[in-house]
Amino acid sequence: MRSLLLAVTLWMAPVMLAVQPMTLEAGQSQKWSQASYVWDSEALLDPGHRAAELSALRNAGMDKIYLGLTGTQIKDLATTRQRLEQLLQQAANEGIQVSLLLGDPEWLKPQERHQLSDLLDKLKGLSFSSLHLDLEVEQLGVPVPDQRLKDLLDTLRVASRESPWPVEISSHHRWFAATKPGQTCVPCGLPDAGVRRVSLMIYTRNPKNSARIAEQIAKRWPDLQFRLAQSTEPQLDATESWAGASTEQLQHQSSVWREQLQPLGIAGIDWQAWRDFPKR
Numbered sequence: 106m107r108s109l110l111l112a113v114t115l116w117m118a119p120v121m122l123a124v125q126p127m128t129l130e131a132g133q134s135q136k137w138s139q140a141s142y143v144w145d146s147e148a149l150l151d152p153g154h155r156a157a158e159l160s161a162l163r164n165a166g167m168d169k170i171y172l173g174l175t176g177t178q179i180k181d182l183a184t185t186r187q188r189l190e191q192l193l194q195q196a197a198n199e200g201i202q203v204s205l206l207l208g209d210p211e212w213l214k215p216q217e218r219h220q221l222s223d224l225l226d227k228l229k230g231l232s233f234s235s236l237h238l239d240l241e242v243e244q245l246g247v248p249v250p251d252q253r254l255k256d257l258l259d260t261l262r263v264a265s266r267e268s269p270w271p272v273e274i275s276s277h278h279r280w281f282a283a284t285k286p287g288q289t290c291v292p293c294g295l296p297d298a299g300v301r302r303v304s305l306m307i308y309t310r311n312p313k314n315s316a317r318i319a320e321q322i323a324k325r326w327p328d329l330q331f332r333l334a335q336s337t338e339p340q341l342d343a344t345e346s347w348a349g350a351s352t353e354q355l356q357h358q359s360s361v362w363r364e365q366l367q368p369l370g371i372a373g374i375d376w377q378a379w380r381d382f383p384k385r
Contacts, residue, residue, distance in 0.1 A: 137363045138373035140169035140332070141382055142206060142239075150178070150188040159199050164385050166356050169373070170196075171206035171237045182227055193232050205231075205270065208239030213256045218263050225267050235302070236268055239275040254280070254289040258298045265299025273302035275334060275375075281305065281322045292326045304334040304375045308345040312358055316365045323369045333362060334375040337382050352383045 141162065148154040149172065162170060172192075178185045196203050205228070211217045240260065242253045265272050280291040281303075295301065305322060307315040319333050337355075339348040347355060359374050376382050 137367050138169050138202075139166050139359055139376070140171060140202075140204075140373060141165070141167050141376045141379040142171045142173070143379045144173040144206070145380060146172050146174060146178070149192055150185065152188070152191065155192060155195060159196060159201060161384055162201060162379070163199060165352055165382060166359065167376075167379075168200060169202040169204065169234075170379070171204045171239075171375070172233075173206040173208075179224070179227065186228075186231070189231055197232075202234040204235040204237040204273070205233040206237045206239060208241075208275075210240060210242070210244040213240060213242065213245065213253060213260050215256065215259070218260055221260075221264050222267055225269075229269055233270050235271045235273050236264070237273050237275065237304070238264065241275070241277065242280075243277065251287070251289050254291055257291065258289070258294040261295070261298035261300050271302070272300050273304065274300055275304045275306060278305045278307045278318055278322060281326060283325075292329060296328055301328065302330050302332070302372075304332040306334045306336075306377075308334075308336045308341065310344050310347060312361065316362060319366055319371055320369055323366075323371055327370075331371050332373050332375050333366065333371060334377060336377045338377060339381060348381060350383065352385050355383065 143149065148158040149170075174185070193203055207224075212220060238261070240257060242249050242257055245253060261272065261274070274295075276291070284290040284293075292303075295303070305319055307318050309315050315333060315335065319331060323331050336346045337348050337350070338346050341348070347358075350358075355376070362374055
């Protein structure tokens, strides 16, 4: 469903921490923001290309990014940390928030959770605004057994306990529909696991449908704060992706969603992914 650019090695892992409790009422006071997943962070970490890349993000209407790292970047941590510090400072000057983006479904397995602490130790002290964990339970195979949903919540608890940053996640919207009898309720368990911010992957080219589903979920789970995630990936079916739309078309649609969804406490729109987003 997305490019897994984060080619992490077995000794790496994500980083997270429990966010402060947030009710829907609190979420309504937050400004609407537009973000993009930047799985390939090479240009942003390159001093020679960083300014142009930040400018392109701003011109595309982004004020938040989810920044991925590769295994190679993590292995050369001395260089990567220095460039991350420079990026975080320059992005802040440009009014762009930077969240650390990590996503490896192997971390759902109990025997692999130790990787969380390993990577956290390597990235402590960096001023990311949050950690965005893209763990899709479907990536380990479907149908999804109930134990894997329990594993997801257990992994989030470990991450939230040790992360210096607030934790937010991406998830398919199916897990926020009415829970089936006997099935672990993921949204019920998220606050206890230290997660209250969720980007809902509702991949459809029909904006009325995505808004309707997001509205239903926001009303069903008022103790969580949601964002709407959409795709511009060309490899997806045309009914699921905004591939081919212009920047102007997407900005207009974002304005429509803002008018519909912000009053419900939905905080913004997330585009998957920057590589495929139309550039002016």
